[in-house]
Amino acid sequence: MRMFKDLLGLEGLSPDEIRHILQTAKPMKEVLLRPVKKLPTLRGKAVYTLFYEASTRTKTSFEMAAKVLGADAVNIGVSQSSVNKGESLLDTAKTLQAMQTDLIIIRHAASGAAGFLARHLEAGVINAGDGQHEHPTQALLDLFTMQEKLGDLRGKKVIIVGDVLHSRVARSNVWGLTKLGAEVVLAGPPTLLPPELSVLGVKLSYDLDRELPGADVVMALRLQLERQQAGLFPSLREYSRSYGLDRARLRATGKETLILHPGPMNRGVEIASDLADGPQGMVEEQVTNGVAVRMAVIYLLMGGTTNVVA
Amino acid sequence: MWWLKNIYAVDPSGSCGKRDILIREGKIEANAERLSPEEVAERAGGEPVESLNGEGKYLFPGFIDAHTHLREPGQEAKEDIASGAAAAVKGGFTSIIAMANTEPPVDSRGLVEFVRTQGARAGLARVYPLGTVTKGMRGRELVEMLDLKEGGAVGFSDDGHNLQNSEVMRLALEYAKLTGLPIVSHSEDxxxxxxxxxxxxxxxxxxxxxxxxxSAESIMVARDLMLAAETGGKIHLAHISCRESVRLIREAKERGLDVSAEVNPHHLLFTDRxxxxxxxxxxxxxxxxxxxxxxALLTGLLDGTLDMLATDHAPHVWEEKAxxxxxxxxxxxxLETALAAVWQRLVVPGKLSPKRLAEVWSLAPARRFGLPGGTLRPGSPADLVLFDPEWRERITSDSLASKAQNTPFLGQELQGFPTLVWVGGEPVLRGRQLCPAGDGVRHR
Incomplete structure (x- = not known):
């Protein structure tokens, strides 16, 4: 197993490396479900979260993960910091370096921002979403959730539906799922699923209903309202009619298909409430698993081995 | 007087071959297959003769770059006219055309003359300004094109911005007829x-x-060509990058439009991969x-659809790119790397002949923008480049004369550089060292 300083994306990881992270997340989840969820493992380590884009669940999830492992988690509020005074990302990074940070968790609107930091810092970097590029821990928690319910993902059919073009979640999931042997179909309207996405090496389809039969997992992506204003689709109503997930539509899979959503959900647009809250809906499970997977990633990047957590 | 002996001379306006060449009083005095010492002495008329063995070297008419951003006035942290002109001669360019998108933009005669004066003060490459098309590059009112021409502008461009308003572009093509100068279009929707x-x-x-x-480019290329056809105006299309544009330009030339086009070396040397x-x-x-x-770009450059190479030298400070x-x-x-890179990757492998190189990077821009140069004919100004195909140099932030270092060749070694460059018969680069005129205003 290679030793990493950073987790920037899943494209560059091997299948074994992904499996190793997922394996490590299992005992982490057990720790998380204990009445006293605290380990001394990373006591004295400093983990900083630096979020240039709004986020509640991802940021909290990382903070929780770091704290359970015993690290000190410090949040840098971008809106109150010198970033607002025009400080460049590079200077911000150098400042954090000077504070002897061990690990920086960054979300940024520019693709490659996390990699940019990693190149300039000795501290480890976790990409918590960079532009439209990757969101590796989200994909890892999705993989973990699917594996927990379905076992080995080889040959399993996973449909990712929605705004694939702008989705870092979709990109990271495609890399992760294909490395673990799953069959992936990307579905959405042509404006959100342009032909150059064929570079991801999976099937592209405009017709969700035709793809549904046999699907083991359907993942709905969050639809940003500003895409409608930019003219990428005419209305939420029309979008929902073709690509919104509901119980009736999901019958076509012929299976107890798992429904995933990275959140936050637009209920009634990309996903119907009865489906999201029903037994097939994995949304809350995903959130719990998110903390476990992030614990595993933080732990492994800080040099941990799988058998310390007991 | 200079006597260049037995040098491989590449004359895009004539022939190529081993020649003896004399430089005297700022001009090419003679260009012959062989000159005897007696003939040379006679031509020198008592003047001392500096002779140079050109074995293994090439002599080109000075290269002319039709697209550079020198950032002065206003953005001197990125580049200024002196540093840009220094970079030019280090790269083999004896004339450069300066884009007008400075701060303020070059939209008045005073600013045109300022750019020329700064170029003359630097005493290196000849610097020719473009004026903007519209006042303040705001895309509305035309500049005083006649006055700018009298001040020394060689064309008009709102480069960096595109004229999104087609009616303004049409009017510019019409009005510029009074000047005989081209409108340079940055074609981008x-x-x-x-x-x-x-x-x-x-x-x-x-x-x-x-x-x-x-399509962001080709749609505007199509529009500009339609307007050029309708008005009979003179247009130059900057930095053509895609095959659809090449096809449109080829058709337009078949129809006899007054259109020229350039391609940047980086588009011939790199791809999105x-x-x-x-x-x-x-x-x-x-x-x-x-x-x-x-x-398609290389094919276009070889078949004449694309007339010229131009660097689109666009300096930025390091922090902006970091x-x-x-x-x-x-x-x-x-400016400092393009000739070497094109030589190494296109000329040496035989994709581009030395003669075509001189046509597209010297003769064509000279003709299109009405500049002296582009020829080795006796009587022409002695803007010349002695090129050593064996000279190797590593590109580093210290080695660059430009203030900027945003080049993909940073840290790499390139082969094939000018080792002696004359402007108006005076050496401005010798043994890779700059030698600007001490007495200030030298050119013209």
Whole structure:
């Protein structure tokens, strides 16, 4: 197993490396479900979260993960910091370096921002979403959730539906799922699923209903309202009619298909409430698993081995 | 007087071969297959003769770059006219055309004359200004084109911005007829290009970067050609990057339009597959496109659809480029590296002949913009480049005369450089060292 300083994306990881992270997340989840969820493992380590884009669940999830492992988690509020005074990302990074940070968790609107930091810092970097590029821990928690319910993902059919073009979640999931042997179909309207996405090496389809039969997992992506204003689709109503997930539509899979959503959900647009809250809906499970997977990633990047957590 | 003996002379306006060449009083005195010492002494008329063995070297008419951003006035942290002119002669360019998108933009005669004066003060390459098309580059009112021409402007361009308003472009093409100068178009539909960071294609889809489609350029090329046809105006299309544009220009030339077009070396040397999220020196507008586009550009350059090479030398300060890819400004510097890189990657492998190189980077821009140069005929100004195909140099931030270092060749070694450059018969580069005139205003 290679030793990493950073987790920037899943494209560059091997299948074994992904499996190793997922394996490590299992005992982490057990720790998380204990009445006293605290380990001394990373006591004295400093983990900083630096979020240039709004986020509640991802940021909290990382903070929780770091704290359970015993690290000190410090949040840098971008809106109150010198970033607002025009400080460049590079200077911000150098400042954090000077504070002897061990690990920086960054979300940024520019693709490659996390990699940019990693190149300039000795501290480890976790990409918590960079532009439209990757969101590796989200994909890892999705993989973990699917594996927990379905076992080995080889040959399993996973449909990712929605705004694939702008989705870092979709990109990271495609890399992760294909490395673990799953069959992936990307579905959405042509404006959100342009032909150059064929570079991801999976099937592209405009017709969700035709793809549904046999699907083991359907993942709905969050639809940003500003895409409608930019003219990428005419209305939420029309979008929902073709690509919104509901119980009736999901019958076509012929299976107890798992429904995933990275959140936050637009209920009634990309996903119907009865489906999201029903037994097939994995949304809350995903959130719990998110903390476990992030614990595993933080732990492994800080040099941990799988058998310390007991 | 200079006597260059037995040198391989590449004359795009004539023939190529081993020649003896004399330089005297700022002009090419003689260009012959062989000169005897007696003939040379007679021509010198008592003047001392500096003779030079040209074995293994090439002599080119000074290269002329039709597209440079010298950033002065206003953005001297990136570059100024003196540093840009120094970079030019180090790269073999004896004349450069300065784009007008400075701060303030070059939209008045006073500013045109300022750029020329600064060029003359630097005493290196000849610097020819473009004026803007519209006042303040705001895309509305035309500049005083006649006055700017009298001040020394050699064309008009709102480069960096495109004239989105087609009626303004039409009027510019009409009115510029009074000057006989070309309108230089930065063909880009801003709505299609909006927010993109690289070519729209598979590489962008993989990296998660917003793409700039080829149509952002070709649609405006088509529009500009239609307007040129309708008005009979004179147009030069800057930095052509995609195959659709090449096809449109080829058709337009078949129909006899007064159109010329340029291609930047980086579009011939790199594609979108070379782009990664960290090397912002490959972030350029128009973006590096696909291999098919690259092939079409080279074909176009060889068959005459594309008339000239031009660097689009676009300096930026290091801090601006030391950002995530999507946030870094567009631009590549080229003056000091472009000739060597094109030599190494296109001329040496036989894709581009030395003669065609001199046609597209010296003769064609001279003719299109009405500049002296582009020839080795006796009587022409002695703007000359002695080129050593064996000379190797590593490109480093210290070695660059430009203030900027946003070049994809940084840290790499290139082979094939000018070792002696004359402007108006005076050496301005000797043994790779600059030798600017001590007495200030030298040219013209």
């Amino acid at each position: 801003e709505n299609l290009a909006c927010g993109g960071a690289m070519h729209r294609g598979k590489a962008a889809a993989r990296l998660g970067l917003k793409g700039i489609p080829s 070379d782009v990664d999220l960290f090397n912002t020196s490959l972030k350029v507008n128009p973006p590096l496109r696909s291999e098919e586009d690259q092939e 950002r995530p890819f999507a946030e870094a400004p567009f631009g590549i510097i080229g």
